Amino acid sequence: MIVKDEEQLAEALQRGDSEIHIEGDLVNGVTSIRATGAVVWGLVIVAIVSCIGCTLVTRNPTAGVTVASLIGTKPALTAMSLVWIAGGVSVLEQLRSYRSEGTKDGSLVLKNR
Known part of the structure; x- marks a missing residue:
């Protein structure tokens, strides 16, 4: 499946598509997410959960700065x-x-293991 935004990517991942072709600006974001090491990845997960929780409760997404850093x-x-x-x-x-x-023709190709 070809995906061009986060919504399409989330749907493809949740379905467990066997092959996903990521195009456009999404390629850079996904490449960096996949390249993150295990320790930093654990911190990212905690920061994302905190960010979304804080945003829902206080409507202030400042915890997102931690994830971005x-x-x-x-x-x-x-x-x-x-x-x-x-x-x-x-x-x-x-x-x-x-x-x-x-990458193939500017898109990132992912295959389900």
Whole structure:
């Protein structure tokens, strides 16, 4: 499936599509999310959950700054959007479980393991 935004990507991940072609600006965010090491990844998950919780309760998304400082602004926005759309952080683990087949014609190709 070809995806161009976070909503399409979240849906493809939740369905467990065997192959996902990511296009456009989403490629950079997804590449950075997938390249994040295990320790930083744990901190990112905690920060994302905190950010979304704080935003829901106080309507102040300042915890997002923590996520952005760990993995960068575009990947942080992509990650938080995926979590919000999918309704949980498990979508990020699903994303990281896909194997990268590299880029083809400007799109990132992911295959389900």
